[in-house]
Amino acid sequence: MQKQQKTIEQKNYEKLQGKHELKRPIAKNCLKAFLVGGLFCTVGQAISYFYIYFFNFTEQTVGNPTSATMVFIALLLTGFGIYDRIGQFAGAGSAVPVTGFGNAIISAAIEHRTEGFVLGVGSNMFKLAGSVIVFGVFSAFVVALIKTLFGMLGG
Amino acid sequence: MMRRLCLQLLFTFTLFLSGCASNGDGKTERFALLKETNPKPMDIIDATDSKIGDEEAVKKEVIKNDHIYDVVIVKNGKEMLVAYKIKHMHRFQMKQVEKKLTKDLNKKFEGIHFIVSSDYKIFLEAVRLNKLLRENEIPREEAKKEFKQIVELKEEKT
Known part of the structure:
Protein backbone atom coordinates (compact mmCIF):
# COMPACT_ATOMS: atom_id res chain seq x y z
CA MET A 1 0.00 0.00 0.00
CA GLN A 2 1.32 3.39 -0.96
CA LYS A 3 2.09 5.76 1.89
CA GLN A 4 -0.22 8.72 1.99
CA GLN A 5 1.43 12.07 1.39
CA LYS A 6 1.28 14.40 4.37
CA THR A 7 -0.24 17.82 3.91
CA ILE A 8 1.71 20.98 4.70
CA GLU A 9 -0.38 21.50 7.84
CA GLN A 10 0.44 18.03 9.04
CA LYS A 11 4.15 18.53 8.43
CA ASN A 12 4.10 21.86 10.24
CA TYR A 13 2.25 20.31 13.13
CA GLU A 14 4.82 17.52 13.33
CA LYS A 15 7.60 20.11 13.48
CA LEU A 16 5.80 22.02 16.20
CA GLN A 17 5.14 18.84 18.14
CA GLY A 18 8.81 17.82 17.80
CA LYS A 19 9.83 21.17 19.24
CA HIS A 20 7.66 20.77 22.32
CA GLU A 21 8.17 17.04 22.83
CA LEU A 22 10.12 16.15 25.95
CA LYS A 23 13.37 14.39 25.15
CA ARG A 24 13.73 11.02 26.83
CA PRO A 25 16.82 10.95 29.05
CA ILE A 26 18.07 7.66 27.60
CA ALA A 27 21.50 7.68 29.24
CA LYS A 28 20.02 8.53 32.64
CA ASN A 29 17.37 5.81 32.29
CA CYS A 30 20.01 3.28 31.29
CA LEU A 31 22.12 4.18 34.30
CA LYS A 32 19.15 3.89 36.66
CA ALA A 33 18.16 0.54 35.16
CA PHE A 34 21.76 -0.68 35.41
CA LEU A 35 22.11 0.34 39.06
CA VAL A 36 18.76 -0.99 40.26
CA GLY A 37 18.99 -4.17 38.16
CA GLY A 38 22.51 -4.65 39.51
CA LEU A 39 21.24 -4.16 43.06
CA PHE A 40 18.63 -6.88 42.51
CA CYS A 41 21.33 -9.18 41.16
CA THR A 42 23.54 -8.45 44.19
CA VAL A 43 20.67 -9.39 46.49
CA GLY A 44 20.14 -12.54 44.41
CA GLN A 45 23.84 -13.40 44.72
CA ALA A 46 23.67 -12.90 48.49
CA ILE A 47 20.64 -15.19 48.68
CA SER A 48 22.37 -17.89 46.63
CA TYR A 49 25.43 -17.71 48.94
CA PHE A 50 23.05 -18.00 51.88
CA TYR A 51 21.62 -21.22 50.40
CA ILE A 52 25.12 -22.54 49.63
CA TYR A 53 26.33 -21.81 53.19
CA PHE A 54 23.39 -23.07 55.19
CA PHE A 55 21.74 -25.68 52.97
CA ASN A 56 22.92 -28.49 50.76
CA PHE A 57 22.86 -26.57 47.49
CA THR A 58 25.75 -26.42 45.08
CA GLU A 59 26.38 -23.72 42.49
CA GLN A 60 24.65 -26.01 40.00
CA THR A 61 21.48 -26.42 42.06
CA VAL A 62 21.22 -23.09 43.87
CA GLY A 63 19.57 -21.28 40.94
CA ASN A 64 16.08 -22.68 41.55
CA PRO A 65 15.62 -21.74 45.23
CA THR A 66 17.24 -18.35 44.60
CA SER A 67 14.84 -17.54 41.75
CA ALA A 68 11.90 -18.71 43.87
CA THR A 69 12.99 -16.51 46.78
CA MET A 70 13.51 -13.47 44.54
CA VAL A 71 10.05 -13.96 43.01
CA PHE A 72 8.59 -14.30 46.51
CA ILE A 73 10.27 -11.07 47.66
CA ALA A 74 8.95 -9.31 44.55
CA LEU A 75 5.45 -10.59 45.35
CA LEU A 76 5.65 -9.13 48.84
CA LEU A 77 7.06 -5.81 47.62
CA THR A 78 4.34 -5.56 44.95
CA GLY A 79 1.65 -6.39 47.47
CA PHE A 80 2.87 -3.61 49.77
CA GLY A 81 3.10 -1.19 46.84
CA ILE A 82 6.88 -0.73 47.05
CA TYR A 83 7.76 -2.45 43.80
CA ASP A 84 5.63 -0.03 41.77
CA ARG A 85 7.73 2.86 43.03
CA ILE A 86 10.92 0.99 42.23
CA GLY A 87 9.50 0.25 38.78
CA GLN A 88 8.74 3.92 38.17
CA PHE A 89 12.28 4.87 39.10
CA ALA A 90 14.23 2.04 37.48
CA GLY A 91 12.12 1.05 34.45
CA ALA A 92 13.65 -1.96 32.74
CA GLY A 93 16.01 -2.43 35.69
CA SER A 94 13.11 -3.75 37.72
CA ALA A 95 11.31 -5.55 34.87
CA VAL A 96 14.11 -7.61 33.34
CA PRO A 97 15.33 -9.61 36.38
CA VAL A 98 13.21 -12.52 37.63
CA THR A 99 11.57 -10.15 40.12
CA GLY A 100 9.74 -8.55 37.18
CA PHE A 101 8.10 -11.92 36.61
CA GLY A 102 6.80 -12.01 40.19
CA ASN A 103 5.59 -8.44 39.83
CA ALA A 104 3.70 -9.31 36.63
CA ILE A 105 1.90 -12.20 38.34
CA ILE A 106 0.88 -10.49 41.54
CA SER A 107 -0.11 -7.16 40.00
CA ALA A 108 -2.51 -8.99 37.64
CA ALA A 109 -3.87 -10.98 40.58
CA ILE A 110 -4.42 -7.82 42.65
CA GLU A 111 -6.06 -6.07 39.71
CA HIS A 112 -8.66 -8.80 39.18
CA ARG A 113 -9.22 -9.64 42.84
CA THR A 114 -12.71 -8.13 42.84
CA GLU A 115 -13.85 -10.50 40.08
CA GLY A 116 -13.55 -13.53 42.35
CA PHE A 117 -10.88 -16.10 43.12
CA VAL A 118 -11.49 -18.44 40.19
CA LEU A 119 -12.67 -16.22 37.34
CA GLY A 120 -10.78 -13.18 38.60
CA VAL A 121 -7.49 -14.11 40.23
CA GLY A 122 -7.18 -17.63 38.81
CA SER A 123 -7.87 -16.84 35.19
CA ASN A 124 -6.07 -13.50 35.06
CA MET A 125 -3.04 -14.10 37.27
CA PHE A 126 -0.93 -15.38 34.40
CA LYS A 127 -2.26 -12.89 31.87
CA LEU A 128 1.11 -11.13 31.66
CA ALA A 129 3.53 -13.80 32.91
CA GLY A 130 1.84 -16.70 31.10
CA SER A 131 3.58 -15.89 27.83
CA VAL A 132 6.94 -15.96 29.64
CA ILE A 133 6.19 -19.39 31.11
CA VAL A 134 4.99 -20.77 27.76
CA PHE A 135 8.02 -19.34 25.98
CA GLY A 136 10.37 -20.81 28.62
CA VAL A 137 8.78 -24.25 28.57
CA PHE A 138 8.61 -24.37 24.79
CA SER A 139 12.19 -23.18 24.25
CA ALA A 140 13.41 -25.67 26.89
CA PHE A 141 11.57 -28.41 24.99
CA VAL A 142 13.17 -27.37 21.69
CA VAL A 143 16.67 -27.18 23.21
CA ALA A 144 16.21 -30.58 24.89
CA LEU A 145 15.00 -32.03 21.59
CA ILE A 146 18.04 -30.67 19.73
CA LYS A 147 20.38 -31.96 22.45
CA THR A 148 18.79 -35.41 22.38
CA LEU A 149 19.03 -35.56 18.58
CA PHE A 150 22.67 -34.49 18.63
CA GLY A 151 23.35 -37.02 21.38
CA MET A 152 21.76 -39.79 19.32
CA LEU A 153 23.67 -38.80 16.20
CA GLY A 154 26.95 -38.43 18.05
CA GLY A 155 26.51 -41.79 19.81
CA MET B 1 3.24 3.78 58.01
CA MET B 2 5.28 2.63 55.02
CA ARG B 3 8.54 3.03 56.91
CA ARG B 4 7.18 0.94 59.78
CA LEU B 5 6.11 -1.75 57.33
CA CYS B 6 9.57 -1.77 55.72
CA LEU B 7 11.22 -2.06 59.13
CA GLN B 8 8.92 -4.93 60.08
CA LEU B 9 9.74 -6.70 56.81
CA LEU B 10 13.46 -6.19 57.35
CA PHE B 11 13.20 -7.46 60.92
CA THR B 12 11.28 -10.58 59.83
CA PHE B 13 13.78 -11.29 57.09
CA THR B 14 16.76 -10.84 59.45
CA LEU B 15 15.08 -13.12 62.00
CA PHE B 16 14.53 -15.71 59.28
CA LEU B 17 18.19 -15.52 58.22
CA SER B 18 19.56 -15.65 61.78
CA GLY B 19 17.46 -18.74 62.50
CA CYS B 20 19.65 -20.71 60.15
CA ALA B 21 22.91 -19.46 61.62
CA SER B 22 23.35 -22.41 63.96
CA ASN B 23 23.31 -24.94 61.13
CA GLY B 24 26.99 -24.48 60.24
CA ASP B 25 29.15 -26.31 62.74
CA GLY B 26 32.55 -25.00 61.61
CA LYS B 27 33.81 -21.47 61.97
CA THR B 28 36.72 -21.22 59.57
CA GLU B 29 34.86 -22.58 56.57
CA ARG B 30 32.34 -19.79 56.94
CA PHE B 31 34.91 -17.38 55.54
CA ALA B 32 36.50 -19.87 53.18
CA LEU B 33 34.84 -18.23 50.19
CA LEU B 34 36.16 -14.80 51.05
CA LYS B 35 39.62 -15.66 52.31
CA GLU B 36 42.35 -17.79 50.87
CA THR B 37 42.62 -20.98 52.96
CA ASN B 38 45.09 -23.29 51.21
CA PRO B 39 44.99 -25.99 53.94
CA LYS B 40 47.37 -28.94 54.06
CA PRO B 41 46.08 -31.99 52.18
CA MET B 42 44.52 -34.60 54.46
CA ASP B 43 44.12 -38.34 54.17
CA ILE B 44 41.10 -39.94 55.83
CA ILE B 45 42.95 -43.24 56.24
CA ASP B 46 45.91 -41.68 58.10
CA ALA B 47 43.83 -38.89 59.64
CA THR B 48 47.02 -36.90 60.16
CA ASP B 49 48.78 -34.25 58.10
CA SER B 50 49.84 -36.07 55.01
CA LYS B 51 53.47 -36.79 54.45
CA ILE B 52 55.16 -35.59 51.30
CA GLY B 53 53.50 -37.89 48.84
CA ASP B 54 50.77 -37.96 46.28
CA GLU B 55 48.61 -35.33 47.98
CA GLU B 56 51.37 -32.73 48.21
CA ALA B 57 52.46 -33.45 44.64
CA VAL B 58 48.86 -33.13 43.45
CA LYS B 59 48.46 -29.85 45.31
CA LYS B 60 51.64 -28.46 43.78
CA GLU B 61 50.44 -29.55 40.35
CA VAL B 62 47.03 -27.90 40.81
CA ILE B 63 48.28 -24.62 42.25
CA LYS B 64 50.66 -24.30 39.27
CA ASN B 65 47.59 -23.58 37.14
CA ASP B 66 47.31 -19.84 36.38
CA HIS B 67 43.52 -19.81 36.78
CA ILE B 68 43.53 -21.29 40.29
CA TYR B 69 44.45 -19.59 43.58
CA ASP B 70 43.16 -21.79 46.42
CA VAL B 71 43.16 -25.58 46.70
CA VAL B 72 41.91 -28.07 49.26
CA ILE B 73 42.63 -31.77 48.98
CA VAL B 74 41.07 -34.67 50.87
CA LYS B 75 42.10 -38.23 50.13
CA ASN B 76 40.07 -41.33 50.85
CA GLY B 77 41.90 -44.48 49.82
CA LYS B 78 42.27 -44.35 46.08
CA GLU B 79 39.87 -41.46 45.72
CA MET B 80 41.09 -37.90 45.92
CA LEU B 81 38.86 -34.86 46.18
CA VAL B 82 40.43 -31.77 44.66
CA ALA B 83 38.37 -28.62 45.24
CA TYR B 84 39.70 -25.25 44.17
CA LYS B 85 38.77 -21.63 43.64
CA ILE B 86 39.17 -19.98 40.27
CA LYS B 87 40.26 -16.36 39.88
CA HIS B 88 37.17 -14.25 39.36
CA MET B 89 37.82 -13.07 35.84
CA HIS B 90 38.79 -16.59 34.80
CA ARG B 91 35.43 -18.06 35.79
CA PHE B 92 34.32 -17.99 32.15
CA GLN B 93 36.80 -20.81 31.49
CA MET B 94 35.67 -22.87 34.49
CA LYS B 95 34.54 -25.91 32.52
CA GLN B 96 37.65 -26.01 30.36
CA VAL B 97 39.92 -25.65 33.41
CA GLU B 98 38.13 -28.52 35.19
CA LYS B 99 38.33 -30.74 32.13
CA LYS B 100 42.00 -30.02 31.50
CA LEU B 101 42.94 -30.39 35.16
CA THR B 102 41.17 -33.76 35.48
CA LYS B 103 42.89 -34.97 32.32
CA ASP B 104 46.33 -33.80 33.46
CA LEU B 105 45.96 -35.28 36.95
CA ASN B 106 44.73 -38.62 35.62
CA LYS B 107 47.70 -38.71 33.27
CA LYS B 108 50.30 -37.77 35.90
CA PHE B 109 48.98 -39.75 38.86
CA GLU B 110 47.76 -43.08 37.61
CA GLY B 111 45.74 -45.32 39.92
CA ILE B 112 44.04 -42.46 41.75
CA HIS B 113 40.45 -41.56 41.04
CA PHE B 114 40.19 -37.76 41.05
CA ILE B 115 37.05 -35.85 41.90
CA VAL B 116 37.81 -32.36 40.65
CA SER B 117 35.49 -29.45 41.32
CA SER B 118 35.45 -25.67 41.40
CA ASP B 119 32.02 -25.53 43.04
CA TYR B 120 31.84 -23.26 46.11
CA LYS B 121 29.74 -25.69 48.10
CA ILE B 122 32.12 -28.56 47.46
CA PHE B 123 35.04 -26.29 48.37
CA LEU B 124 33.37 -25.27 51.63
CA GLU B 125 32.54 -28.84 52.58
CA ALA B 126 36.03 -30.02 51.66
CA VAL B 127 37.62 -27.27 53.82
Whole structure:
Protein backbone atom coordinates (compact mmCIF):
# COMPACT_ATOMS: atom_id res chain seq x y z
CA MET A 1 0.00 0.00 0.00
CA GLN A 2 1.32 3.39 -0.96
CA LYS A 3 2.09 5.76 1.89
CA GLN A 4 -0.22 8.72 1.99
CA GLN A 5 1.43 12.07 1.39
CA LYS A 6 1.28 14.40 4.37
CA THR A 7 -0.24 17.82 3.91
CA ILE A 8 1.71 20.98 4.70
CA GLU A 9 -0.38 21.50 7.84
CA GLN A 10 0.44 18.03 9.04
CA LYS A 11 4.15 18.53 8.43
CA ASN A 12 4.10 21.86 10.24
CA TYR A 13 2.25 20.31 13.13
CA GLU A 14 4.82 17.52 13.33
CA LYS A 15 7.60 20.11 13.48
CA LEU A 16 5.80 22.02 16.20
CA GLN A 17 5.14 18.84 18.14
CA GLY A 18 8.81 17.82 17.80
CA LYS A 19 9.83 21.17 19.24
CA HIS A 20 7.66 20.77 22.32
CA GLU A 21 8.17 17.04 22.83
CA LEU A 22 10.12 16.15 25.95
CA LYS A 23 13.37 14.39 25.15
CA ARG A 24 13.73 11.02 26.83
CA PRO A 25 16.82 10.95 29.05
CA ILE A 26 18.07 7.66 27.60
CA ALA A 27 21.50 7.68 29.24
CA LYS A 28 20.02 8.53 32.64
CA ASN A 29 17.37 5.81 32.29
CA CYS A 30 20.01 3.28 31.29
CA LEU A 31 22.12 4.18 34.30
CA LYS A 32 19.15 3.89 36.66
CA ALA A 33 18.16 0.54 35.16
CA PHE A 34 21.76 -0.68 35.41
CA LEU A 35 22.11 0.34 39.06
CA VAL A 36 18.76 -0.99 40.26
CA GLY A 37 18.99 -4.17 38.16
CA GLY A 38 22.51 -4.65 39.51
CA LEU A 39 21.24 -4.16 43.06
CA PHE A 40 18.63 -6.88 42.51
CA CYS A 41 21.33 -9.18 41.16
CA THR A 42 23.54 -8.45 44.19
CA VAL A 43 20.67 -9.39 46.49
CA GLY A 44 20.14 -12.54 44.41
CA GLN A 45 23.84 -13.40 44.72
CA ALA A 46 23.67 -12.90 48.49
CA ILE A 47 20.64 -15.19 48.68
CA SER A 48 22.37 -17.89 46.63
CA TYR A 49 25.43 -17.71 48.94
CA PHE A 50 23.05 -18.00 51.88
CA TYR A 51 21.62 -21.22 50.40
CA ILE A 52 25.12 -22.54 49.63
CA TYR A 53 26.33 -21.81 53.19
CA PHE A 54 23.39 -23.07 55.19
CA PHE A 55 21.74 -25.68 52.97
CA ASN A 56 22.92 -28.49 50.76
CA PHE A 57 22.86 -26.57 47.49
CA THR A 58 25.75 -26.42 45.08
CA GLU A 59 26.38 -23.72 42.49
CA GLN A 60 24.65 -26.01 40.00
CA THR A 61 21.48 -26.42 42.06
CA VAL A 62 21.22 -23.09 43.87
CA GLY A 63 19.57 -21.28 40.94
CA ASN A 64 16.08 -22.68 41.55
CA PRO A 65 15.62 -21.74 45.23
CA THR A 66 17.24 -18.35 44.60
CA SER A 67 14.84 -17.54 41.75
CA ALA A 68 11.90 -18.71 43.87
CA THR A 69 12.99 -16.51 46.78
CA MET A 70 13.51 -13.47 44.54
CA VAL A 71 10.05 -13.96 43.01
CA PHE A 72 8.59 -14.30 46.51
CA ILE A 73 10.27 -11.07 47.66
CA ALA A 74 8.95 -9.31 44.55
CA LEU A 75 5.45 -10.59 45.35
CA LEU A 76 5.65 -9.13 48.84
CA LEU A 77 7.06 -5.81 47.62
CA THR A 78 4.34 -5.56 44.95
CA GLY A 79 1.65 -6.39 47.47
CA PHE A 80 2.87 -3.61 49.77
CA GLY A 81 3.10 -1.19 46.84
CA ILE A 82 6.88 -0.73 47.05
CA TYR A 83 7.76 -2.45 43.80
CA ASP A 84 5.63 -0.03 41.77
CA ARG A 85 7.73 2.86 43.03
CA ILE A 86 10.92 0.99 42.23
CA GLY A 87 9.50 0.25 38.78
CA GLN A 88 8.74 3.92 38.17
CA PHE A 89 12.28 4.87 39.10
CA ALA A 90 14.23 2.04 37.48
CA GLY A 91 12.12 1.05 34.45
CA ALA A 92 13.65 -1.96 32.74
CA GLY A 93 16.01 -2.43 35.69
CA SER A 94 13.11 -3.75 37.72
CA ALA A 95 11.31 -5.55 34.87
CA VAL A 96 14.11 -7.61 33.34
CA PRO A 97 15.33 -9.61 36.38
CA VAL A 98 13.21 -12.52 37.63
CA THR A 99 11.57 -10.15 40.12
CA GLY A 100 9.74 -8.55 37.18
CA PHE A 101 8.10 -11.92 36.61
CA GLY A 102 6.80 -12.01 40.19
CA ASN A 103 5.59 -8.44 39.83
CA ALA A 104 3.70 -9.31 36.63
CA ILE A 105 1.90 -12.20 38.34
CA ILE A 106 0.88 -10.49 41.54
CA SER A 107 -0.11 -7.16 40.00
CA ALA A 108 -2.51 -8.99 37.64
CA ALA A 109 -3.87 -10.98 40.58
CA ILE A 110 -4.42 -7.82 42.65
CA GLU A 111 -6.06 -6.07 39.71
CA HIS A 112 -8.66 -8.80 39.18
CA ARG A 113 -9.22 -9.64 42.84
CA THR A 114 -12.71 -8.13 42.84
CA GLU A 115 -13.85 -10.50 40.08
CA GLY A 116 -13.55 -13.53 42.35
CA PHE A 117 -10.88 -16.10 43.12
CA VAL A 118 -11.49 -18.44 40.19
CA LEU A 119 -12.67 -16.22 37.34
CA GLY A 120 -10.78 -13.18 38.60
CA VAL A 121 -7.49 -14.11 40.23
CA GLY A 122 -7.18 -17.63 38.81
CA SER A 123 -7.87 -16.84 35.19
CA ASN A 124 -6.07 -13.50 35.06
CA MET A 125 -3.04 -14.10 37.27
CA PHE A 126 -0.93 -15.38 34.40
CA LYS A 127 -2.26 -12.89 31.87
CA LEU A 128 1.11 -11.13 31.66
CA ALA A 129 3.53 -13.80 32.91
CA GLY A 130 1.84 -16.70 31.10
CA SER A 131 3.58 -15.89 27.83
CA VAL A 132 6.94 -15.96 29.64
CA ILE A 133 6.19 -19.39 31.11
CA VAL A 134 4.99 -20.77 27.76
CA PHE A 135 8.02 -19.34 25.98
CA GLY A 136 10.37 -20.81 28.62
CA VAL A 137 8.78 -24.25 28.57
CA PHE A 138 8.61 -24.37 24.79
CA SER A 139 12.19 -23.18 24.25
CA ALA A 140 13.41 -25.67 26.89
CA PHE A 141 11.57 -28.41 24.99
CA VAL A 142 13.17 -27.37 21.69
CA VAL A 143 16.67 -27.18 23.21
CA ALA A 144 16.21 -30.58 24.89
CA LEU A 145 15.00 -32.03 21.59
CA ILE A 146 18.04 -30.67 19.73
CA LYS A 147 20.38 -31.96 22.45
CA THR A 148 18.79 -35.41 22.38
CA LEU A 149 19.03 -35.56 18.58
CA PHE A 150 22.67 -34.49 18.63
CA GLY A 151 23.35 -37.02 21.38
CA MET A 152 21.76 -39.79 19.32
CA LEU A 153 23.67 -38.80 16.20
CA GLY A 154 26.95 -38.43 18.05
CA GLY A 155 26.51 -41.79 19.81
CA MET B 1 3.24 3.78 58.01
CA MET B 2 5.28 2.63 55.02
CA ARG B 3 8.54 3.03 56.91
CA ARG B 4 7.18 0.94 59.78
CA LEU B 5 6.11 -1.75 57.33
CA CYS B 6 9.57 -1.77 55.72
CA LEU B 7 11.22 -2.06 59.13
CA GLN B 8 8.92 -4.93 60.08
CA LEU B 9 9.74 -6.70 56.81
CA LEU B 10 13.46 -6.19 57.35
CA PHE B 11 13.20 -7.46 60.92
CA THR B 12 11.28 -10.58 59.83
CA PHE B 13 13.78 -11.29 57.09
CA THR B 14 16.76 -10.84 59.45
CA LEU B 15 15.08 -13.12 62.00
CA PHE B 16 14.53 -15.71 59.28
CA LEU B 17 18.19 -15.52 58.22
CA SER B 18 19.56 -15.65 61.78
CA GLY B 19 17.46 -18.74 62.50
CA CYS B 20 19.65 -20.71 60.15
CA ALA B 21 22.91 -19.46 61.62
CA SER B 22 23.35 -22.41 63.96
CA ASN B 23 23.31 -24.94 61.13
CA GLY B 24 26.99 -24.48 60.24
CA ASP B 25 29.15 -26.31 62.74
CA GLY B 26 32.55 -25.00 61.61
CA LYS B 27 33.81 -21.47 61.97
CA THR B 28 36.72 -21.22 59.57
CA GLU B 29 34.86 -22.58 56.57
CA ARG B 30 32.34 -19.79 56.94
CA PHE B 31 34.91 -17.38 55.54
CA ALA B 32 36.50 -19.87 53.18
CA LEU B 33 34.84 -18.23 50.19
CA LEU B 34 36.16 -14.80 51.05
CA LYS B 35 39.62 -15.66 52.31
CA GLU B 36 42.35 -17.79 50.87
CA THR B 37 42.62 -20.98 52.96
CA ASN B 38 45.09 -23.29 51.21
CA PRO B 39 44.99 -25.99 53.94
CA LYS B 40 47.37 -28.94 54.06
CA PRO B 41 46.08 -31.99 52.18
CA MET B 42 44.52 -34.60 54.46
CA ASP B 43 44.12 -38.34 54.17
CA ILE B 44 41.10 -39.94 55.83
CA ILE B 45 42.95 -43.24 56.24
CA ASP B 46 45.91 -41.68 58.10
CA ALA B 47 43.83 -38.89 59.64
CA THR B 48 47.02 -36.90 60.16
CA ASP B 49 48.78 -34.25 58.10
CA SER B 50 49.84 -36.07 55.01
CA LYS B 51 53.47 -36.79 54.45
CA ILE B 52 55.16 -35.59 51.30
CA GLY B 53 53.50 -37.89 48.84
CA ASP B 54 50.77 -37.96 46.28
CA GLU B 55 48.61 -35.33 47.98
CA GLU B 56 51.37 -32.73 48.21
CA ALA B 57 52.46 -33.45 44.64
CA VAL B 58 48.86 -33.13 43.45
CA LYS B 59 48.46 -29.85 45.31
CA LYS B 60 51.64 -28.46 43.78
CA GLU B 61 50.44 -29.55 40.35
CA VAL B 62 47.03 -27.90 40.81
CA ILE B 63 48.28 -24.62 42.25
CA LYS B 64 50.66 -24.30 39.27
CA ASN B 65 47.59 -23.58 37.14
CA ASP B 66 47.31 -19.84 36.38
CA HIS B 67 43.52 -19.81 36.78
CA ILE B 68 43.53 -21.29 40.29
CA TYR B 69 44.45 -19.59 43.58
CA ASP B 70 43.16 -21.79 46.42
CA VAL B 71 43.16 -25.58 46.70
CA VAL B 72 41.91 -28.07 49.26
CA ILE B 73 42.63 -31.77 48.98
CA VAL B 74 41.07 -34.67 50.87
CA LYS B 75 42.10 -38.23 50.13
CA ASN B 76 40.07 -41.33 50.85
CA GLY B 77 41.90 -44.48 49.82
CA LYS B 78 42.27 -44.35 46.08
CA GLU B 79 39.87 -41.46 45.72
CA MET B 80 41.09 -37.90 45.92
CA LEU B 81 38.86 -34.86 46.18
CA VAL B 82 40.43 -31.77 44.66
CA ALA B 83 38.37 -28.62 45.24
CA TYR B 84 39.70 -25.25 44.17
CA LYS B 85 38.77 -21.63 43.64
CA ILE B 86 39.17 -19.98 40.27
CA LYS B 87 40.26 -16.36 39.88
CA HIS B 88 37.17 -14.25 39.36
CA MET B 89 37.82 -13.07 35.84
CA HIS B 90 38.79 -16.59 34.80
CA ARG B 91 35.43 -18.06 35.79
CA PHE B 92 34.32 -17.99 32.15
CA GLN B 93 36.80 -20.81 31.49
CA MET B 94 35.67 -22.87 34.49
CA LYS B 95 34.54 -25.91 32.52
CA GLN B 96 37.65 -26.01 30.36
CA VAL B 97 39.92 -25.65 33.41
CA GLU B 98 38.13 -28.52 35.19
CA LYS B 99 38.33 -30.74 32.13
CA LYS B 100 42.00 -30.02 31.50
CA LEU B 101 42.94 -30.39 35.16
CA THR B 102 41.17 -33.76 35.48
CA LYS B 103 42.89 -34.97 32.32
CA ASP B 104 46.33 -33.80 33.46
CA LEU B 105 45.96 -35.28 36.95
CA ASN B 106 44.73 -38.62 35.62
CA LYS B 107 47.70 -38.71 33.27
CA LYS B 108 50.30 -37.77 35.90
CA PHE B 109 48.98 -39.75 38.86
CA GLU B 110 47.76 -43.08 37.61
CA GLY B 111 45.74 -45.32 39.92
CA ILE B 112 44.04 -42.46 41.75
CA HIS B 113 40.45 -41.56 41.04
CA PHE B 114 40.19 -37.76 41.05
CA ILE B 115 37.05 -35.85 41.90
CA VAL B 116 37.81 -32.36 40.65
CA SER B 117 35.49 -29.45 41.32
CA SER B 118 35.45 -25.67 41.40
CA ASP B 119 32.02 -25.53 43.04
CA TYR B 120 31.84 -23.26 46.11
CA LYS B 121 29.74 -25.69 48.10
CA ILE B 122 32.12 -28.56 47.46
CA PHE B 123 35.04 -26.29 48.37
CA LEU B 124 33.37 -25.27 51.63
CA GLU B 125 32.54 -28.84 52.58
CA ALA B 126 36.03 -30.02 51.66
CA VAL B 127 37.62 -27.27 53.82
CA ARG B 128 35.35 -28.27 56.71
CA LEU B 129 36.19 -31.97 56.39
CA ASN B 130 39.88 -31.15 56.02
CA LYS B 131 39.78 -29.09 59.21
CA LEU B 132 37.92 -31.79 61.16
CA LEU B 133 40.49 -34.37 60.06
CA ARG B 134 43.40 -32.10 60.91
CA GLU B 135 42.08 -31.54 64.40
CA ASN B 136 41.12 -35.20 64.85
CA GLU B 137 37.55 -34.23 65.57
CA ILE B 138 35.88 -36.78 63.37
CA PRO B 139 35.94 -40.60 63.46
CA ARG B 140 37.25 -42.29 60.33
CA GLU B 141 33.92 -43.92 59.42
CA GLU B 142 32.07 -40.64 59.70
CA ALA B 143 34.73 -38.90 57.65
CA LYS B 144 34.28 -41.51 54.93
CA LYS B 145 30.55 -40.94 55.01
CA GLU B 146 31.02 -37.17 54.69
CA PHE B 147 33.48 -37.70 51.85
CA LYS B 148 30.86 -39.77 50.04
CA GLN B 149 28.24 -37.08 50.59
CA ILE B 150 30.53 -34.43 49.09
CA VAL B 151 31.14 -36.62 46.06
CA GLU B 152 27.38 -37.09 45.70
CA LEU B 153 26.93 -33.31 45.76
CA LYS B 154 29.04 -33.09 42.63
CA GLU B 155 26.70 -35.44 40.78
CA GLU B 156 23.58 -33.37 41.58
CA LYS B 157 22.27 -31.43 38.62
CA THR B 158 18.92 -29.98 39.67
